[in-house]
Amino acid sequence: MPDLRSNLPNVRGKLLLDQPLAPYTWFRVGGPADALFLPADEDDLADFLKALPEDIPVTFMGVGSNTIVRDGGIEGVTIRLMGGYWGKVEPGGPNSLFARAGALDLSVAKASAKAGIAGLTFLSGIPGSIGGAVRTNAGCYGRELKDVANQIEGITRSGERVRFEAEIAQYGDPKIDFSYRHTNFPGDIIVTGLLLTGSGEGDPGELEQEIADHQARRAETQPIKDKTGGSTFANPDPPGTPNQRSSWKLIDQAGCRGLRVGGAQVSEKHCNFLINTGEATAADIEALGELVRARVLAETGVDLRWEIRRIGRIQTPQT
Numbered sequence: 664m665p666d667l668r669s670n671l672p673n674v675r676g677k678l679l680l681d682q683p684l685a686p687y688t689w690f691r692v693g694g695p696a697d698a699l700f701l702p703a704d705e706d707d708l709a710d711f712l713k714a715l716p717e718d719i720p721v722t723f724m725g726v727g728s729n730t731i732v733r734d735g736g737i738e739g740v741t742i743r744l745m746g747g748y749w750g751k752v753e754p755g756g757p758n759s760l761f762a763r764a765g766a767l768d769l770s771v772a773k774a775s776a777k778a779g780i781a782g783l784t785f786l787s788g789i790p791g792s793i794g795g796a797v798r799t800n801a802g803c804y805g806r807e808l809k810d811v812a813n814q815i816e817g818i819t820r821s822g823e824r825v826r827f828e829a830e831i832a833q834y835g836d837p838k839i840d841f842s843y844r845h846t847n848f849p850g851d852i853i854v855t856g857l858l859l860t861g862s863g864e865g866d867p868g869e870l871e872q873e874i875a876d877h878q879a880r881r882a883e884t885q886p887i888k889d890k891t892g893g894s895t896f897a898n899p900d901p902p903g904t905p906n907q908r909s910s911w912k913l914i915d916q917a918g919c920r921g922l923r924v925g926g927a928q929v930s931e932k933h934c935n936f937l938i939n940t941g942e943a944t945a946a947d948i949e950a951l952g953e954l955v956r957a958r959v960l961a962e963t964g965v966d967l968r969w970e971i972r973r974i975g976r977i978q979t980p981q982t
């Protein structure tokens with residue numbers, strides 16, 4: 664890789680070297696980004712990507728609610744779309760909103776209630792950014808991103824703007840498939856905005872109540888005040904499967920509720936959630952997840968799939 668510092672293009676947004684990433688993740692763990700870029704807007708982002716040498720790795724992050732950044736930090740440039748410009752949610756046509764990628768899912772849900780658009784309040788249950796929701800086809804309460812994403816706009820690693828209409832890709836040919844907590848959306852495209860379409864008109868007061876209900880339900884069943892990353896493992900069977908198995912039940916069955924590695928613990932409240940109890944490292948959390956997987960496999964024969972993204976370098980011990 665060429666020397667990073669001397670190869671970084673000029674930008675209008677912020678470009679920070681050796682920037683700690685732990686404060687930008689829900690787990691509050693992880694090492695620094697070699698460089699963190701916070702673009703001012705789409706032109707700034709596209710110009711930067713066009714000028715950045717191809718062999719410098721680029722990583723995208725939202726608000727880090729589904730991510731473990733490893734303790735050795737992230738090589739190359741990490742890009743976050745945060746701040747005023749990236750958080751905008753605007754009217755997008757009949758029963759639709761256009762949200763820039765950095766908008767929180769909760770802000771989109773609230774905007775939909777205000778605009779009287781039904782079918783988008785489920786987003787209030789997901790504490791990420793709407794751009795981040797694409798990567799795992801985020802969803803809850805029986806709805807997923809794919810049910811509401813009408814268009815997805817993005818920028819490729821080489822700085823080209825692309826737009827996907829519903830499920831048809833205009834970038835290359837492949838169809839974008841979304842399935843349970845999974846998509847084949849190209850990993851080298853940063854999502855910059857989404858056109859989201861609800862199911863019809865709704866009463867704003869009732870929609871606000873739906874959001875309040877979703878949030879109350881979350882607070883009751885999930886450790887949302889802890890340093891966590893949401894559901895650690897995807898359920899083995901997609902929603903709708905007869906006799907669907909839940910990851911949390913398998914983890915409980917394997918005796919892992921409350922299990923600890925270093926400062927990381929399996930939540931007592933919801934055992935598909937891992938928690939940083941205060942002093943955990945990313946290595947503690949990842950090792951705990953692997954221990955849970957191994958015990959579940961031994962006890963139940965089910966090989967759980969990580970839903971949480973694990974990115975960056977493993978820290979090598981100091982000699």
Ligand SMILES: Cc1cc2nc3c(=O)[nH]c(=O)nc-3n(C[C@H](O)[C@H](O)[C@H](O)COP(=O)(O)OP(=O)(O)OC[C@H]3O[C@@H](n4cnc5c(N)ncnc54)[C@H](O)[C@@H]3O)c2cc1C
Nearest residue numbers: 725726727728729791792794795796798801802803854893
């Ligand atoms: C308490 C709690 C509850 C949760 N409940 C749910 C739930 O009910 N349902 C659910 O689906 N998830 C849930 N999650 C997980 C998480 O909130 C979602 O996966 C969310 O969509 C992640 O968004 P993010 O902005 O935090 O993404 P990050 O964690 O920052 O990134 C996740 C992935 O998305 C990619 N990414 C982020 N932004 C972009 C972008 N602009 N363009 C391209 N790729 C991008 C990253 O590269 C990474 O691969 C929960 C998490 C927590 C902490």
